[in-house]
Amino acid sequence: MEIFNLFTGASDDFSTEETPDGFRCSAVTIGPKIGAKRLGMTVYELPVGQAVCPYHFEWTDEEWLVVISGTPTLRTPEGERTLEAGDVVCFPAGPDGAHLVRATVEPARVAILSTKNDVGIAEYPDSDKVGVWAGDAHYMLRRSAHLDYWDGER
Numbered sequence: 001m002e003i004f005n006l007f008t009g010a011s012d013d014f015s016t017e018e019t020p021d022g023f024r025c026s027a028v029t030i031g032p033k034i035g036a037k038r039l040g041m042t043v044y045e046l047p048v049g050q051a052v053c054p055y056h057f058e059w060t061d062e063e064w065l066v067v068i069s070g071t072p073t074l075r076t077p078e079g080e081r082t083l084e085a086g087d088v089v090c091f092p093a094g095p096d097g098a099h100l101v102r103a104t105v106e107p108a109r110v111a112i113l114s115t116k117n118d119v120g121i122a123e124y125p126d127s128d129k130v131g132v133w134a135g136d137a138h139y140m141l142r143r144s145a146h147l148d149y150w151d152g153e154r
Contacts, residue, residue: 001034001035002033002034002035003034004028004030004033004034006043006066006068006109006111007068007069021050022049022050022051023050023051023052023053023054024047024050025044025045025046025047025050025051025052026044026045027042027043027044027045028042028043029041029042030042030043030111031116037116038115038116039113039114039115039116040113040114040115040116041111041112041113041114042111042112043068043109043110043111044101044109044110044111044112045107045108045109046070046072046101046102046103046107046108046109046110047103047107048103048104048105048106048107049102049103049104050102050103051100051101051102051103052100052101052102052110052112053100054100054124054126054127055075055098055099055100055124055125055126056098056099056100056122056123056124056125056131057091057093057094057095057096057097057098057099057122057123057125058091058093058097058114058120058121058122059093059094059121059122059123060093060117060119060120060121061093061114061115061116061117061120062090062091062092062093062097062114062115063090063091063097063099063112063113063114064088064089064090064091064112064113064114065083065087065088065089065091065099065101065110065111065112066087066088066110066111066112066113067083067084067085067086067087067088067108067109067110068085068108068109068110068111069085069107069108069109070085070103070106070107070108070109070110071083071084071085071104071105071106071108072101072102072103072104072108072110073101073102073103073104074089074099074100074101075099075100075101075102076091076098076099077095077096077098082104082105095123095125098125118134118135119132119133119134120132120133120134121133123143124143128142128143128144129141129142129143130142130143
């Protein structure tokens, strides 16, 4: 059985993707490191002013946020609030689970735990997008560009 320590995880385990300013952080995906198949967890190290990802909600997965260190700001449909180490928040599937996590005053380390489904669907209300993930396929679409079911059919 493999172990990953949320507090002392080696910084060389973390990787950084090329992302726009405001969303630059390093992350390590824990699931594969400990053999998980049905739950996923990623630990993020957030510099001041940076967020994990854009404001969004999942249609297919429940997510939990666990604050490991720092005092990140959490935005939800209810507004913004400051969290502290040890806080745990559940983001249910659907619009009520919309969230954005940003380090505003000091760097923060947070973990996001989620269920894992074969198909993932997320909406991004601020940017009018819908993301769909199924296997190796990934689609990012405009939410407002609705098509009729029969569009393009003969």
